[in-house]
Amino acid sequence: MIDRRSFFVLGLVSGMPPRRLPPADPFTLGVASGDPAPDGFVLWTRLAPVPMAEDGHGGMPKETVPVQWEVAADPSCEHVVRRGTEDAAREWAHSVHVEVTGLEPGREYWYRFRAGPHVSPVGRARTAPAIGVPGGAATLALTSCANYQHGYFTAYARVAEERPDLIVHLGDYIYEYAKGEHACPGGNVRDHEGHESRTLADYRRRHALYKTDPDLRAAHAVAPWVSVMDDHEVTNNWMSLVPSARRAAAFRAYYEHMPLRSDARPKGPRIRLYRRLRWGDLLTLHMLDTRQYRDPLPCGPGFQECPQAAKKDRTITGADQERWLLDGFRGSGARWDLIGQQVFFGHRGRGDDIGEEVVRQDAWDGYSGSRTRVTRGWMDAGVRNAVVLTGDVHSHWAGDLALDYDDPGSPVVGTELAVTSVTSGGDGHDGDRARDALLARNPHLRFHLRRRGYILLKIDQAALTALFKTLPYVRLPGAPVTVASTFVIADRVPGLVRQP
Ligand SMILES: [Fe+2]
Structure with a gap:
């Protein structure tokens, strides 16, 4: 038995996809952020290597797939300030919704996801300014x-x-x-x-x-x-x-x-x-x-x-x-x-x-x-x-x-x-x-x-x-x-x- 973390690292190190993830790029539907607060926002993606698959499941297997995410202070994602792992489950069409917290108010961030060897495009998000701070635009x-x-x-x-x-x-x-x-x-x-x-x-x-x-x-x-x-x-x-x-x-x-x-x-x-x-x-x-x-x-x-x-x-x-x-x-x-x-x-x-x-x-x-x-x-x-x-x-x-x-x-x-x-x-x-x-x-x-x-x-x-x-x-x-x-x-x- 290997736990999820080492399973993931194994997949990354060997360059092989985890057994449960198809080899094709699963990030065909892109990435998104939403509903910003002063300390965070929602991050979204959905794994769908075959987006138009007849059954609506995007070419994904039945299993749940762990998806890693990271939020960075810079567009090249060198200075990661938050990271975690979220399950993408078949019952929700392998979509991922991460509610990120603990960020600074009123500034830009960048984020991306990883599933097996696949890395998503980088998205830009921003937090809302703090309430009680006058001014702004x-x-x-x-x-x-x-x-x-x-x-x-x-x-x-x-x-x-x-x-x-x-x-x-x-x-x-x-x-x-x-x-x-x-x-x-x-x-x-x-x-x-x-x-x-x-x-x-x-x-x-x-x-x-x-x-x-x-x-x-x-x-x-x-x-x-x-x-x-x-x-x-x-x-x-x-x-x-x-x-x-x-x-x-x-x-x-x-x-x-x-x-x-x-x-x-x-x-x-x-x-x-x-x-x-x-x-x-x-x-x-x-x-x-x-x-x-x-x-x-x-x-x-x-x-x-x-x-x-x-x-x-x-x-x-x-x-x-x-x-x-x-x-x-x-x-x-x-x-x-x-x-x-x-x-x-x-x-x-x-x-x-x-x-x-x-x-x-x-x-x-x-x-x-x-x-x-x-x-x-x-x-x-x-x-x-x-x-x-x-x-x-x-x-x-x-x-x-x-x-x-x-x-x-x-x-x-x-x-x-x-x-x-x-x-x-x-x-x-x-x-x-x-x-x-x-x-x-x-x-x-x-x-x-x-x-x-x-x-x-x-x-x-x-x-x-x-x-x-x-x-x-x-x-x-x-x-x-x-x-x-x-x-x-x-x-x-x-x-x-x-x-x-
Ligand atoms: Fe309309």
Whole structure:
């Protein structure tokens, strides 16, 4: 008998893989970090020498495989400050989640993994600044909606080049659609691997397919991610009506492929994704789950006309999450409170893309009571600057938030920044008459652009600057990125100011 440590050393010294690990490189899906705290972060990888293996197990054997990890103070990993070993078990698709602690606040680190003779790429992470230390600045990249079939993940590559402190992903990280299904204008540019994802093996293969994209791997390796799901990680516009076995499969695969802490490990058809991160005294980031706890629509999912939905007591967060959020506003004390969530928050009115007489239901407009309670919650708590971060809509949007959208005199009390898609919808376009009309009749909406890209937020004590970045195309690889528009929110002055 040899213990695990000597087994490992034996494997390394002889240059031979441990008996249980296939000879091919198991780090095909890359490395990631996430959910930074002042003393550490999560490290993630998954062993998958054959990422698209039919059974969803990535070409791995049944056995548990020990994976060594190390965190270093330098990019060449010469000055290792933490190391350990974590088991990669088949029941979690040989994924590895390490919650590193004991690090210094507010600085960069680098990390890598080793399994047998195989060494992973090096990733960069960083810890959050210590709470109670005033000052500081942060750069955040916002992303959402990356349909693999609709284009190349150039936006992720450009995000990686920005080297932000944090990458916030607001959902639709994968799409469940079958090969060729829901083509974008001009047709899909690459294919999903098969039928619509429904089983655990399906979702595991879909996540693996996405992570075979080098641009996505680059974005994961460059900075810690803070991510939440929206609908397509399960199925289009899903609610609690989706069979629990399918939800359980989708949640499990999501956890297995993302740098999440153990309290996000799903329990069957339930996953706890709403959570809070602090970034010194500068930021509190409240990440919400608006999908899992919402009241089902009385008229079914989607955008159907639904007069009953005007009922004020419908909730999009559920009571527990709403209480948690309002408590979080009261306890924050940060310069900026960012609310990261999935669907459009501000009043958009009658949906331009769904007919003039229909209020879009898959948004806070369908849950206006929830919206009023949350808005009043941050006002009553004395939140200094409230900024809602939104995904889902496949367009850049910027808008001012009010408490009462029916009262034209209702003051601006916050801001919404909605990020466009990485690819979903294909190349997009610049002009959009329907939305120009919507902007003209809704004074709260300030900006809209149907191009692909991401938002870069530069935040300091004095201001939050939002750079709306766009790509001219995603149907071909390698597009350059440009800043389409820049808005500034000054400290204690809610509302957007467009920069020349
Ligand atoms: Fe989407």
